[in-house]
Amino acid sequence: MNNKFEEKTIKTDPIFKGKIISLQVDTVELPNGNVATREIVKHPGAVAVLALYEDKMIVVEQFRKPLERSLVEIPAGKLDAGEELQTAAERELVEETGFTSRRVRPICSFYTSPGFADEILHLFLAEDLQAGEARPDEDEFLDLEFLTLEQAQAYIAEGRIRDAKTIAAVYAWQVYQLTGRI
C-alpha cells in the first residue's frame, strides 16, 4: 500500500459518542509540513445482501431520518460486536425479510464515505432462498418488495432507489446476468 501522503496525527479531540456513530476531530501534519484538521465519523461497519429469489431482487422500503424520506434498499444492517461478516449478512436477511439462503457469498466490500467516515460495507450475494417470517428490530418499520432488474433500474431512474449499496448491487446483478460472473 502506498502511504506516502500519510497524515500524521498531532492530536485527537473526541467530540461525541453515540449509540451508532462517534465523532472526533484529528489535527494532522500534512506531507508538506502544514497542519490541518480532519473531521472523522467512526462506525462499526455494516453488511448488505443482494438476495435473488425467482430472478427478482428482494428490497425493503424504509424511512431514513437523515433524508426525511423513504428509500428502497437491499437488506442491510450494522455489524454486531465480534460477529462474522457472513453470519451478519444471513442474520440481516432473515430479520428484515424472513428469507434464509443456502448459498451466501461475498461480492465486494467498500468504504461508503472515505472522506469523513470509516464505515465499511460488506456486500453479499444470497441465492437458493427459502421464505419465512421476518422479525425486524423493535424500532424498524419496513415494507418488502421483489423487483426484476428492469424494475430496479426504473426505481433508480425515479429516485426511489438512491443509495450507494443498492445501486452497486443492481449494477453487480446486471453484470452477473450479462456475464454469469459477479
Next chain:
Amino acid sequence: MNNKFEEKTIKTDPIFKGKIISLQVDTVELPNGNVATREIVKHPGAVAVLALYEDKMIVVEQFRKPLERSLVEIPAGKLDAGEELQTAAERELVEETGFTSRRVRPICSFYTSPGFADEILHLFLAEDLQAGEARPDEDEFLDLEFLTLEQAQAYIAEGRIRDAKTIAAVYAWQVYQLTGRI
C-alpha cells in the same frame, strides 16, 4: 413517495458544526408511538467523475485519514455552495487530474450512508478528454493513474479500490462496455 413510516421530530440537539460536516441528534416519534433518537451527519454533497481516456479510467490515489490508509478513487469532491452539479464535476476533474472534457453527462446519484448521513454523491461520465495541468487544493496530495477495466477489477480484488463511488463507477463502466449504455 411512501412516507407512511415517517419519524416525526420531537427535538433536535445540535452537537457539532465543522468545516465539512455537522452532527445533530434528533429525538423522534416512531410509527408505533415509541420514542427513539437518530444520530445524523449533515454534509454538503459531492460529485464524482468516471473519466474515460483512451479506454482507461482516470483514478487518483490519496491518503484517507478516517481509514489511516490510501485508496485509489475516481476524481471527486464536495460541492461548493450554490454550484451546479455538472460544473462541480468538471471543476473537480480538472483540479485533480488536469483533464477537461467536451462530453460530461450524469450517470446516477446516490446517498452514501442513508442510515446516519445525508451526503449525496452525483456520479458523472466524462469522455472526449483533453490533458492539461492538475491544480489540487493546497492540502490535497494525490497520484494520478490510468486503469483498464481489467486493472480496475484487479484493484478491487486487491482492496486498493475500496470505496462505494469507485466500485459503482467500475460496474457502470463494465455495463457500458457490455451494452453500450450507461
